[in-house]
Amino acid sequence: MQPRDLKSEQFSGYPPEARTLVADHLDALRELPLSFVPGLLREVIEYDSKFPVERTAIEKELKTLSGLSPAQRAEWFKSFTEFSLSPQLERFDWINSPAQFTEQLSAYLWSTHQLDAYRVAATSYGARIEAEQAAEALPAPRLGIAVIGQSVTTYDEKLFKNLRPHGTYFNRVKPENGVAQLLEAVSERASKHAIPYGHWYVDGGQEAAHGSTLTCVSYGAMEPLREALLKDMQAEIQQPGMGPEELRTHLARLSPSDLGMKDGDDPVLSRFKLKVLTEGSGTQIFSTSFAQWTTREALRRAQPLTLLVRYAPRQRQKPMNELLSDTRAAGEVDPVGSLMDGDMAAYYHWINQQRLPGYDRSAFVVWFEGHGEALAIGPSLPRGASSSSEVDLSHLLALALG
Amino acid sequence: MIDDLNAGFAHGGASPREIAAGLSRSRRDFLRGSVGMALGAAMVSASPFVRAEQARKRRKVIVVTFGGGARDQETFAPEGQENIPHLITELAPQSSFFTHVTNQGILGHYVATASLTTGVYETLNNFSAVPPDHPTVFEYFRKDLHRPASDAWVVAPSNGFNRIGESNSRLYGPGTGAAVILPKHLLSATKRGAMPDLDHLLRDNYENPMYTPQLAGNEFEIQQLETILRLSVEDFLAHARTLSSPDELSVYIAKRLMRQEAPSLLWITMHDIDVAHSGAYSLYIEGIRRTDRLCAELWKTVASEPEYAGNTTMFILPDFGRDSDYDAGGNGFQHHRTGDAASRTTWMMALGAGVRQGVVYDEPMQSIDLVPSLGAMLGFSATQSAGKPVKEFL
Numbered sequence: 084m085q086p087r088d089l090k091s092e093q094f095s096g097y098p099p100e101a102r103t104l105v106a107d108h109l110d111a112l113r114e115l116p117l118s119f120v121p122g123l124l125r126e127v128i129e130y131d132s133k134f135p136v137e138r139t140a141i142e143k144e145l146k147t148l149s150g151l152s153p154a155q156r157a158e159w160f161k162s163f164t165e166f167s168l169s170p171q172l173e174r175f176d177w178i179n180s181p182a183q184f185t186e187q188l189s190a191y192l193w194s195t196h197q198l199d200a201y202r203v204a205a206t207s208y209g210a211r212i213e214a215e216q217a218a219e220a221l222p223a224p225r226l227g228i229a230v231i232g233q234s235v236t237t238y239d240e241k242l243f244k245n246l247r248p249h250g251t252y253f254n255r256v257k258p259e260n261g262v263a264q265l266l267e268a269v270s271e272r273a274s275k276h277a278i279p280y281g282h283w284y285v286d287g288g289q290e291a292a293h294g295s296t297l298t299c300v301s302y303g304a305m306e307p308l309r310e311a312l313l314k315d316m317q318a319e320i321q322q323p324g325m326g327p328e329e330l331r332t333h334l335a336r337l338s339p340s341d342l343g344m345k346d347g348d349d350p351v352l353s354r355f356k357l358k359v360l361t362e363g364s365g366t367q368i369f370s371t372s373f374a375q376w377t378t379r380e381a382l383r384r385a386q387p388l389t390l391l392v393r394y395a396p397r398q399r400q401k402p403m404n405e406l407l408s409d410t411r412a413a414g415e416v417d418p419v420g421s422l423m424d425g426d427m428a429a430y431y432h433w434i435n436q437q438r439l440p441g442y443d444r445s446a447f448v449v450w451f452e453g454h455g456e457a458l459a460i461g462p463s464l465p466r467g468a469s470s471s472s473e474v475d476l477s478h479l480l481a482l483a484l485g
Numbered sequence: 486m487i488d489d490l491n492a493g494f495a496h497g498g499a500s501p502r503e504i505a506a507g508l509s510r511s512r513r514d515f516l517r518g519s520v521g522m523a524l525g526a527a528m529v530s531a532s533p534f535v536r537a538e539q540a541r542k543r544r545k546v547i548v549v550t551f552g553g554g555a556r557d558q559e560t561f562a563p564e565g566q567e568n569i570p571h572l573i574t575e576l577a578p579q580s581s582f583f584t585h586v587t588n589q590g591i592l593g594h595y596v597a598t599a600s601l602t603t604g605v606y607e608t609l610n611n612f613s614a615v616p617p618d619h620p621t622v623f624e625y626f627r628k629d630l631h632r633p634a635s636d637a638w639v640v641a642p643s644n645g646f647n648r649i650g651e652s653n654s655r656l657y658g659p660g661t662g663a664a665v666i667l668p669k670h671l672l673s674a675t676k677r678g679a680m681p682d683l684d685h686l687l688r689d690n691y692e693n694p695m696y697t698p699q700l701a702g703n704e705f706e707i708q709q710l711e712t713i714l715r716l717s718v719e720d721f722l723a724h725a726r727t728l729s730s731p732d733e734l735s736v737y738i739a740k741r742l743m744r745q746e747a748p749s750l751l752w753i754t755m756h757d758i759d760v761a762h763s764g765a766y767s768l769y770i771e772g773i774r775r776t777d778r779l780c781a782e783l784w785k786t787v788a789s790e791p792e793y794a795g796n797t798t799m800f801i802l803p804d805f806g807r808d809s810d811y812d813a814g815g816n817g818f819q820h821h822r823t824g825d826a827a828s829r830t831t832w833m834m835a836l837g838a839g840v841r842q843g844v845v846y847d848e849p850m851q852s853i854d855l856v857p858s859l860g861a862m863l864g865f866s867a868t869q870s871a872g873k874p875v876k877e878f879l
Contacts, residue, residue, distance in 0.1 A: 193591045194608040198824050202814075244564070245810075327612045364819065365764035372764030379816060400760075400768055402729035423767035431810065431817055438813060 084173065086120045087113050096179050098131035104145065111149040114156055117173065118166040118188070118201075119208075124181040132354040134280050134385040140216065147215045159211060162204040166197055182335050186328075218440035222276045223388060224462075224484055225445040227436045228265055229378075230393040231425030232451045233288070234418040242422075242451055243458040245430040250447070250460030252469040256479060258453050262291055262393065264476045265450075269391045270294030280351070280385045287374035288395025298352065298387070300377055302370040302395065305356060309367050311342045312360050334361040355380070369397040371424035375431060382435040392432065393452070394425035422451075433460065446483035450476060459483040504809075504826035509585035509847060512561045512832055522582060525846035525877065544838060545797040546859060547751045547787065549780060550601065552642075553594045553759030554807045554821050554828075555773050561832060568773045571781035576801070576836060581844045581877065583833040588805040588852040592821045592828055595645045597804040597852075598754055602649060604856030604870025616648040616658075619869045622856045623663035624651055626750050629865035637663035638748045640739045642731060642756030643670075654869070663752070666742070668734040672725055674707050675718050714741045729775070732757040736779045740786050747792035750863075754804075755779065761807065764819050784836060798840060798862065800855065802833035841877075850875050 089112055094105045104127060105112070112120055126133075126141055133141070151159065169191055177184035192198040232238065243252060266284065273282035273296035280298050284290065289303035302309075319325055319333050339353035340346070342360070359380060365372030371394055378392045396416035429449040436445055446461040457476070460466075461483035474482070559565040566573055590600045593611030600607045603619040623637040639650050647670075651662025710716045728734050732755045739753050755776050761769035780801055787793045808815030809827035821828045831852070839862070853872035860867040861874040 193824070196589070196606075202824065363764075364762050369763055369765050375764060376816070397765065400765070403731065403734070404726050404729055417767075420765065420767035420771075423770065424765050427766035427818070434810060 084177075085117055086115050089113050089178075093178050097128055101127050101130040104130055104141070108145040108149050111145065111151075114153075115148070116160055116163045116166075117168060117177075119160060119163045121177040121181040121184040121188070124178065125185055128181055129354070132351050134351060134355075136280075136386045137384055143216045144212055147212060159208065162200070162207070166192070166201060166204075167195070180332075183332055186331065221388060221441045221444075222278075223272065225387075225436060225439060225441050226269075226272065226389045226480070226484060227382075227432055227445070227447040228269070228389075228391040228480075229425065229429035229432050229447075229449040230262060230265065230391070230452050231429055231449060232418075232422040232454065233393070233395050234416070235422050235451075235453075238419065238422060238451070238454075242426055242456055243429070243449060245427070246433060246447075246449060246458050246460065248467050249433070250458050250466060250468075251464045251482075253457045253459065253472070253474060253479065254455055254469065255471055255473045256450065256455045256457045257473065257475040258455060259475075261450060261452065261476045265391055265480070266291060266293045266297075268477060268480050269389050270296060272389045273297055276388055278388060281387050282389040283381050283385070283387045283391070285374055285377045285381065285390065285392040286395065287370040287393065287397070291393070298381075298385075300352070300356060300359070300381075302373045305360070305373075308342045308344065308356065308360060312337075313367055315341070337361060355384070369424075370395050371397045371421050371428065375424070375428035378428070378432050379435050382432075382439065386439050390432075390436075392428075394421060394428065396421045397424065446480075446485070448476075448479055448483050450479075461485050502826075505585065505587060505830040505849075508557050508826065508830045509849070511557065511563075512582075512584040512845075522577065522843045522845045525581065525841075525844045525848075543796045544863060545747075545749045545751075545793055546863065547753065547783070547793075547797060547799045548601075548855070548859075549783060549799065549801045550598060550752075550754045551758075551776055551780065551801055551803040552598070552755045554592075554761070554805055555758050555776075555803055556807045556809075556818060556827055557830075558810075559770060559773055559818070568770055569777040571777045572801075572834070575781050576784060576834060579840075579842050580834045580836045581840050581842070581846060583835070583846045583848075583850060583875070585847060585849040586802060586831045586833050586852055587849060588829050588831065590853075592805050592824060594756065594759065594804060595649070598641075598646065599649055601802075601804060601852055601855055602752065603652065604853045604867050604872040606853060606871070612645065614645060614648055615653075617652045618654070620652045620654045620657045620867075621650065621662055622859055622867065623750060623752075624654070624657035624661045625856070625860060625865045625867050626863060627661060627663075628657060630863065632749065634660075634664065635746050636748050637750040638742055638746065639663045639665045639752045639754070640735050640742070641665055641667055641752075641754045642735065643667065646754060663750070666738055668738045669731045671707055671710065671721070671738075672734065675722055714738070714745055716741060730757050730772075732772075732776060732779055736783060739783065743786060743790050743793060747790070753783070761818050762820060764816075766818060769818055787837065796838050798835060798837045800833060800835050802852070802855070803831040804852070805829060806831050846875075846877055848876075 089109060091106045091109055094102050097105060130138060130141055172188060172191060175184050175187065192201050269282060269284065270293060273294060282297050284293050284297045284299045286301035290299055290301040293299060319330055337357060339357050342357060344353045359366055359377050363376035366376050374392050374394050378390060381387060381390060396418040399415040399417040433447045436447060444462055448457060448459045450457040457479055459479050459482055463485035464482060557565065560569050588597060590597060590606030591608065591611065596607050596609055596611045599609065599617040602621045603617045605619040607617050609615050609617065626632060627637055641649060647665050647667055650665040651658060710718060710721055724737060725734055728737065735753060735755065739751065742748065742751065757775055758769060758772035760772050784799060787797045787799060805821060806828045807818050807821045808823045809825050810817040812823045812825045815823040851872055853870065854875050856870045857867045857872050857874040858878045861878050
């Protein structure tokens with residue numbers, strides 16, 4: 084099936100708002116190549132449970148596509164029309180399973196050495212869309228905060244190596260009451276700049292007390308979901324004919340209620356949590372991977388104005404000899420390994436933040452919890468510098484925000 | 486949209502070719518600066534590889550894949566050197582080092598390793614237990630040189646690799662390639678069902694931890710522990726209890742194989758590093774450090790085993806890299822899904838017999854060039870390989 088044959092009744096399986104959106108732009112979709120449309124539908128089909136920023140972006144993208152003249156459309160999509168697709172892909176039910184189609188498309192592009200060209204085409208398209216969608220001014224500079232190293236008493240290696248060239252290193256930060264200070268500052272920002280899903284608190288352990296204005300996701304609170312998912316996956320892989328692709332398809336079809344989330348829960352956040360667990364690698368077993376991936380996805384999707392992430396010790400990976408000896412010690416954690424994980428994750432946090440609008444005004448702070456080391460990045464802070472001034476974390480945030 | 490295929494951000498707008506060249510330059514400059522290695526292009530072009538027939542008959546080759554997937558910034562870049570002290574200080578000064586190896590194929594570990602063994606970018610499903618479509622180096626080696634089955638072996642990490650020893654090719658195929666030992670499978674077979682945690686560790690392929698292909702093919706059976714490796718199940722288990730990882734087990738088996746069978750062509754695929762897929766950076770670094778140590782341990786074994794000392798060439802190369810920190814389509818070190826320059830550009834180290842020591846070669850080569858290069862050294866013809874012999878080996 085080709086996009087030119089699309090009919091509105093074929094979208095009856097879409098959620099209501101997504102169905103309306105498709106109907107409004109069906110003429111434009113019909114004019115686009117098959118190598119492109121399922122990628123767009125992968126986003127559209129989830130429109131009803133997306134964050135406000137994402138919904139606006141999809142609306143603008145479809146509006147832009149509908150507004151293209153035939154000549155513009157031909158120019159924009161010339162390279163997409165040049166990809167050869169397999170008959171199997173053409174026969175695939177890409178209307179109802181666009182995510183599975185794009186996975187198979189990706190595998191096909193790899194195997195036919197077309198992936199690099201596709202990357203170029205996709206990047207070029209993304210740049211065009213971005214240019215058409217002028218970002219609205221932010222009400223305040225974006226702020227990212229990473230708290231790493233919980234439970235580590237001493238650590239002699241150099242921290243923040245990747246981030247030091249971009250900011251100022253502080254070695255006399257007052258650690259007392261640090262987490263509470265940071266959460267209070269974040270909550271104040273949330274009250275001052277009320278934006279739906281605009282201010283996040285992610286915790287890799289049990290969440291600390293925090294204001295109700297924050298969108299909070301924590302590894303501890305999601306334990307029942309994680310357990311339900313692992314149980315489901317174990318059951319699925321016992322099924323005859325189950326392979327990795329079938330398992331991915333199964334996971335993609337899960338709904339929040341399948342993992343025990345309730346109807347009364349925030350549907351957008353429930354869907355987000357489900358995706359963190361089903362699409363993130365390692366998020367079900369390592370709290371540091373969970374916190375890093377949640378941060379990445381929150382930034383990419385919700386584009387929050389504020390995001391505080393606190394890393395907690397992840398479970399320790401047992402070496403083979405211990406497994407063979409069957410020395411079971413429940414709940415063992417690896418604080419130092421988790422500090423290293425968090426240090427790298429903080430770097431990725433900053434990189435992902437810098438991909439968002441307003442990056443030139445944004446601020447970032449990473450703090451070694453309970454200790455005097457921190458690093459701050461902001462428009463008015465020197466890069467590659469260090470400071471021995473005694474500061475508390477509130478003061479550090481103020482310095483970063485300029 | 487299409488975020489996982491987007492490139493995005495950074496590298497100052499450099500093209501993939503420029504990034505790959507930059508990675509290569511960085512490795513070269515680092516090696517020249519830190520261990521005083523000479524630049525190969527500036528040296529005389531005559532090959533150091535001995536080609537006399539008699540020498541060829543005694544020649545042994547060991548290929549070690551430094552897997553699964555390590556980036557420059559955690560290895561040969563200045564900031565990564567602390568993770569590979571053995572490669573840097575012990576092995577690199579004795580080696581010919583190729584700074585610019587690219588992999589243009591599919592970046593999944595089984596399919597990429599299969600491509601390394603055939604010299605063709607294979608397109609098989611990475612998660613299926615299927616043989617490569619093209620003849621493997623083991624089949625060329627055995628057929629052209631009339632070598633017995635005992636002369637070519639593969640030690641590989643997981644069940645997915647069990648068909649890597651021989652191809653689907655009608656000219657070669659079943660019975661003409663290498664036997665494959667899967668140490669984790671052996672261990673799992675000896676302990677089956679006894680410990681759920683261990684089953685999890687042994688089942689893994691890190692890219693798809695919940696999936697284990699069924700075994701079918703020329704894999705090594707548990708009773709052969711005794712008949713070929715002269716190792717009882719009890720001794721095997723007792724030794725396994727002293728090891729911290731599956732790759733340590735692989736190296737133990739490889740050393741045992743060298744002692745008992747002394748194969749002329751031995752291929753060892755390391756895989757611990759691929760724990761990076763779990764997202765834990767510290768475990769990824771730990772895997773690199775362990776693999777570095779195991780490579781040095783293998784090289785010491787070569788020097789101490791009479792069948793190998795003085796007549797063995799050992800190659801160490803990653804199957805590919807991992808995603809760059811700056812590619813918006815990836816998540817940095819965790820995966821190798823973007824196909825960016827960092828994930829495609831790697832290096833190769835050649836050590837031992839016939840190798841010019843302490844030389845750095847900058848000329849770009851592809852990972853599929855390894856098989857025809859081995860053919861040039863050992864005297865077989867990799868007729869279906871799409872690669873070219875590296876001129877330094879001719």
